[in-house]
Amino acid sequence: MxxxxxxxxxxxxxxxxxxxxxxxxxxxxxxxxxxxxxxxxxxxxxxxxxxxxxxxxWYPLLTLPMFIYMGYMLSESRIADDLYRMFHVWFGPIPGGLAIGTIGLMVIISAMNGLSVAGMAIGATIALPELLRRGYDKQMITGVIQGGSSLGILIPPSVVLVLYGMIARQPVSQLWLAGVFPGLLMATLFIVYIAVRCRIQPELGPPLSREERDAITWKERFALLRAGILPFMIFFLMNGLFLMGITSLVESSAVGALAATLAAVIKRRLTREVFENTVRKTLGISCMxxxxxxxxxxxGAVFDGLGAVRAIENFFLGQLGLEPWQVLVLMQLSFLLMGTFLDDTAMLVIVAPLYVPLVKMLGFDLIWYGVLYTITCQIAYMTPPFGYNLFLMRAMSPPEVKLKDIYMSVIPFVAVMLITLIIVMVFPELALWLPEQFRGKLQG
Incomplete structure (x- = not known):
């Protein structure tokens, strides 16, 4: 044969x-x-x-269960509930403020989580009922929660980037740093869209009433800021020590897991049920x-033996005469197409043996391409008919939120993601500047 x-x-x-x-x-x-x-x-x-x-x-693989454990511990111990209350009070007075606060919550959760699923669960169980009760448009808020939860696979620590790093044989620390600015850019564009849309159509995101605002004193508002202390400490202990070169990548993940556990102890929420649920979910996701x-x-090993990558390069560059950038755009378009019926891990496993070596042969940076792939995964999570987040949202939503509402809600947020993808493709420095600053200074 x-x-x-x-x-x-x-x-x-x-x-x-x-x-x-x-x-x-x-x-x-x-x-x-x-x-x-x-x-x-x-x-x-x-x-x-x-x-x-x-x-x-592969030693960096040890980070995988640690960060997954940390994300679920924060979720199960309801520390995210306290954060949402803080955002609710401080952003509520402006049109669309609660939706903007939800994006802020998702950014913080993403920075301590690494998974889209945990962010979705937090948003759907904490933010969604409150936003519906306050008269927010159901299409607006389901889109906000789905878009915000997808930030978990781009803002470090990203579990998807760990997976990509193993398959592409790239350092996870560099990939995580590369995802910081694109992730923050996407979150900022989400916030700008919400603010502009709710300014034009205030009925989509009504602000808190004057009575509710007056009922909360400034002393109470500043007291609520304490809800951000523990998450900030966890973030500093995990990422700050790593960026200062004090801890390695794996040690940083262990510090994060321990800090999340101690936070649950300090809040007096580390019950046997919380611990068992966290460990069980961590084990299931890690093994998967x-x-x-x-x-x-x-x-990938079989494909290396077949020499398929060289044949595909020959086909695109030799027979079709395409430029490297044209090939790259075709690859991203194929990801977007596959994202309509496959999840992110399936896409990576299927095409990585072909795409990753081809990207390297075309002269592109594999760290930068990892960010492009992850952004495309975010789009895949929200693209009908089989987007993963669409069905999670439906399963967690109340009966008045229909599947049609969920499908319609993602259109503007997918558009924002596409804009982010184009910006990162046109300006690779957005993803590569930070890794370059720390190249050779980090452990792992």
Whole structure:
């Protein structure tokens, strides 16, 4: 069997099996191992073993369960509730202020979380009922929560960037730094959109009434600022010590997990139920990501053996005569298309063996491309018909919020994400400046 036929068989069988509803890691790992047999005979079965050893030896992988644990501990111990109350009081008096405060809450949660799911759960359970009660437009607020929760996979510590770093063999610390300014830019554009829209149409986000504002004294308002002390301390201990070079990447994640636990103790909310729920969810998510990384490594190893990357480069640059930038745009368009029916991890596992080496051959920076991929993942999370966040939002919303409302709500926020993607593509320094400042100074 020729190499071309093996490559065609791998993609065709993988897509067919994915349509059956099987787990992504099982499908991709099985296809990789089976396709290795005609290439290397019985020795092909050793690929999975070799890649699992590589996975276990990748020291930065230890950050994965630590940051997931930290995010769930903050969620389960309701520290995010206190933060929302603070934003509610300080931003409530302006049109759309509670929605702007929700974006602010999501930025802070993202900076201590790394997962879209936890941000979505916090937004849907804390912010959504309050915003609906205060007369906010349901399409506006469901879009706010979905857009804000997606920041968790771009603003560090991002679990998706850990996954990309393993597959692309890039330092996670550099990837996290690269995501800071694009993530803050996207959050700022969200806030600008909300503020302008609610200024034009105040009925979409009515401010707090005069009676409610007068009922809260300035002393009480300043007292509420204390809700931000613990999250700020966690953020400083985790990221500040890391950026100062005192802790390594893995040590920083351990500090963050310990600090989140101590915060729950200080708040007297570390019950047995909270701890058990946190550990159970951490274990489930961590194992899922490890299986996905292992499957992606197996798939990539087979593709390296096929020489498929060189063939694709030849096709685009040689036969079609495209410029490197044109190829890059086509790659991003393919991500956007796949995002309508695949989640972020499936997209990365399927195309990373082809795209990552191709990006390197085209002369682009893999750190910068990791940010482009992550922004595209955010769009995929919110793109109908199968966006992950769409169904999470539906599952967590009250009956009056219909699926049609959720689908319509994401349109302006997806537009903002596309604008951010274009800006980062045109100005790579936005993602690369910060990693350059710390290059060689960080551990991990």
């Amino acid at each position: 020729s190499y071309e036929l093996i490559a065609l068989f791998m993609f065709a069988s993988m897509m067919a099996l994915l349509l059956t509803g099987q787990r992504v890691f099982g499908v991709i790992g099985a296809v990789a191992v089976i396709a290795a047999l005609p290439l290397w005979g019985t020795g092909g079965v050793e690929i999975a073993f070799a890649q699992s050893i590589k996975l276990m030896k 990501f490890m299986w996905i990384i292992l499957a992606a490594l197996c798939f």
